[in-house]
Amino acid sequence: MPNDVYENPLISRYASRTMATLWGAQKKFSTWRRLWVALAEAEAELGLPITDAQIKELRAKVDDIDHDAAAAYEKKLRHDVMAHVHTYGDACPGAKGIIHLGATSNFVVDNADLIIVRESLELIASRLATVIDALGDFAEKYRDLPTLGFTHLQPAQPTTVGKRATLWCYDLALDLAEVEHRIASLKARSTKGTTGTQASFLELFEGDQAKCRELEKRVAAKMGFDASYAVTGQTYPRKIDAQVLDCLSGVAASAHKATTDLRILAMRKEIEEPFEQHQIGSSAMPYKRNPMRSERIGGIARFVMSLAQNGAATHATQWMERTLDDSANRRLSLPQAFLGVDAILVIYENVARGLVVYPEVVGKNLREELPFMITENVLMEAVKAGGDRQDLHEKIRQHSQEAGAVVKGQGGANDLLERLRGDADFAAVDLNEIADPSQLVGRAPQQVDEFLAEVVTPIRQRYADRQPPAEELRV
Template sequence: MNHDYYQNPLISRYASRQMAAIWGDQKKFSTWRRLWVALAEAEAELGVPIAEAQLDELRAKVDDIDFVAAATYEKKLRHDVMAHVHVYGDQCLRAKGIIHLGATSNFVVDNTDLLLIRESLELLRERVVSVIDALSNFATEHRDLATLGFTHLQPAQPTTVGKRATLWAYDLVLDLQEIEHRLATLAARSTKGTTGTQASFLELFEGDHEKVAKLEELVAKKIGFDNIYAVTGQTYPRKVDHQVLNTLSGIAASCHKAATDIRILAHRKEMEEPFEKNQIGSSAMAYKRNPMRSERICGLARFAMSLETSASATHATQWMERTLDDSANRRLTLPQAFLAVDAILSIYHNVASGLVVYPNVIAKNLNEELPFMVTENFLMQAVSAGGDRQELHERIRQHSQDAAAVVKQQGLPNDLLDRLQQDEAFAGVDVAAAIDPQSLVGRAPEQVDAFLAEVIAPIREKYGTGSGGEELRV
C-alpha cells in the first residue's frame, strides 16, 4: 500500500478480497479480451475470414495484460478501450486487424459490467444465505426466551428473543428473493452496435440479417448468457443498474435495521455482539464494550443506500441513445455498492454467529414492565369469575395511572400488581398464572418453529449454509 495517497477503505479495511478481485483491473480487462475472443470466434463461425491461428493467438494472451503500455496508449489516445485494443494488437500481431471487428466500445464495457454484476450478485447470495443461517441458529436456541417487545420503541406485549431474530432473518429472505430475480432477468447486451441498430454488423455480413441475429445469439452464449436485452441504445438499459443498486440498497437497509436493534439491545444490556479478549471499546473509557461492528454495519449501509440515487439519476438522464455522463458515475457506484454490501454482510455474519444473550437482564427488564403487560390477563380472569368487564377495565386504568405516576415522578418500583391484588374486585385472579411471562408471548415459539421449517429449511436445502466471508481485518 502506498501511504502517500488516499486509499479506498472499502478495499483496505472492509470488503473481501473475493469481491475486490471481481472489480479489479485484471478481471475487468481480461474479460474485455475474452469478449473480443468470443466476438472473433462467432464471426469466424459465420464466415468472416478469420484464421484459427489468429484466434489461438488471441486466446493465448487473454490474461497477459501490459498495464503500463495500456496507460501510455490511453494518455495519448484519451480512450481506454482503444488503448487496450492497441496493447492487445501489439501482443497479437497476426490477429491485430480483426480485434474489435464491427464492435463499439460498449460491446466490451457493458457486457463486462453485466458479467461482473452477475458474479457479484452470486457472491452476495452466498453471503446473505450465511447470515440467514446464523440468525436461524440463534432463533432456534432462543425460540422461547421471553423478552419485552417494543412498538414505537416503547414497551409493548412480550415476544421472544428467537422470534425477534426471525424478523431480521426474514428481511434477508426477501432480499434473497430479489437477488434471484435480478440474476434470472439479467441478460447480455451482446452485439447491438454503436446506437443499438447493429448497422456495422449488417455491413460486415453484407446485409445478411439472419447472420447478424445469429452473431448476437452466438456471442451471448459464448459469454454465458441465455438471454439478450430485446432493444438497446449504445448501452444496455441503465434501468438495470438502477434495479441492481435498488436490490443492494434493500440488503443494506435490512442489515441496518437489525444492527440498530442490536445496538439498542446492547444499550439495555440484554444482548451484545462478539467482543474479543484484547478488544478495546474506548481509548478513554476502559470499561466500554461498544457495539462497534453493528455501528460499522450501519455506517456502511447508509453509504450503500445512498448510491441507489445515483443509479436512478443516471438512468433518468440518458438522453436518446446514451450520454457519457454515466461512465464516471458508474465506475464509482457499481463497484463500491457491491464492495460495501459485501463488507456489511461479512460483518453481519460475524455478529450473528457470536451474539451473546443475557437472560437475567432480559427477565429483569421484562419484569419491570410486566405489571402493565398482565392487566389484560387480570381483566379476563376477573370477568370469568363474574365481574363486570367495563367496571373492571376502569379500575385497572385508574390503578395503572397511579402506578405509572409512582414510577415516573418518584422513581420507585412499579407497584401495580400490589394495587390489583389488594383490590377485592380481583380477588379471584390466579396471580402466579397471570404474571407468567410465557403466557404472554402468544405463539412466538411456535412461529419460530414454523418459520424455520417452512422458510429456512428449503433455503438450507437449496443453498447450504452459504459463505460468511473472510475474517474481519479491523
C-alpha cells in the same frame, strides 16, 4: 499504495478480497479479452475470414496483460478501449487486424460489466444465505425466550427473542429473492453495434440479416447468457443499473434496521454483538463495550443506500441513444455499492454468529413492564369470578396510576401485582398464571419453527454447495 495517497476504505478496511478482485483491473480487462475472443470465434463460425491460428493466439494472451503499456496507450489516445485493443494487438501480432472487428467500445465495456455484475450478485446471494443461516440458528436457540415487545419504541405485548430475530432474517430472505430475480433477469448486450442498430455487423455479413442475429445469439451464449436485451442504444439499458442499485440498497436497509435494533438492545443490556478479549470500546472510558460492528454496518449501509440515487439519475439522463456522463458515475457507484454490501454482509455474519444474550436481564426488563400489560386479562378473569366490569376497571386504573407514580416519580419497582394481590376484589384471580410470560407470547415459538421450516431450510438447501469464501473481519 503510498501512505500519503488516499485509499478507499472499502478496499483497505471493509470489503472482502473476493469482491475487490471482481472489480479490479485484471478481472475487467481479461474479461474484455475474453469477449474479443468470443466475438472472433463467432465471426469465424459464421464465415468471416478469421483463422484458427488467430483465435488460438488471442486465447493464449487473455490473462497476460501489460497494464503499464495499456496505461501508456491511454495517455496518448485518451481512449481506454482502444488502448487495450493496441496492447492486445502488440501481444498478438498475428491477430491484431481482427481484434474488435465490427464492434463498438461498449461491446466490451457493457458486456464485461454485465458479467461482473452477475458474478458480484452471485457472491452477494451466497453471503446473504450465510447470514440467514446464522440468524436462523440464533432464532431457533431463543425461539421461546420471552422478551418485551416494542411498538413506537414503547413497551408492547411480549414476543420472544427468537421471533424478533426472524424479523431480521425475513428481511434478508426477501432481499435474497430480489437478488436472485436480478441474476435471473440479467441478459447480454452482445453485438448490438454502435447505436444499437447492428449496422457494422450487417455490413460485415454483406446484408445477411440472419447471420447478424445468429452472431448476437452465439456471442451471448459464449458469455454464459441465454438471451440478450431485446433492443439497446449504444449501451445496455441503464434501467438495469438502477434496478441493481435499488436491490443492493435494499440489502443495506435490512442490515441497518437489524443492527439498529441490536444497538438499542445493547443499550438495554439484553443482547450484545461479539466483543473480543483485547477489544477497546473507548479510549477514554475503559468500561465501554461499544457496538462498533453494528455501527459500522449502519454507516456503510447509509452510503450504499445513497448510491441508489445515482442509478435513477443516470438512467434519466441517457439522452437518445446514449451520453457519456454515465461512465464516470458508474465507475464509482456500481463497484462501491457492491463492495459496501459485501462488507456489510461479512460483518453481519460475524455479528449474527457471535450474538450474546443475557436472559436474566431480558426477563428483568420484561417483568418491570409486565404488570401493566396483563391488566386486561386480570379484568376479564375478575369479571368471570363474578365482579362488576366497570368497578373493576376503575380499581385497576387507580392501582395502575399509583404504581406508575412509584416507577416514574420515585424510581421504584413496579408494584402493581402486589397492589392487586392486596385487593379483595381480585382474590379469585390467579395472578401468577396470568403473569407467566410464556403464556403471553402467543404463537411466537411456533412461528419461529414454521419460519425455519418454510423459509430458512429451503435457502440452506439451495446454497449448501455455494458457500462464499471465508473472510476474516479485518478491522
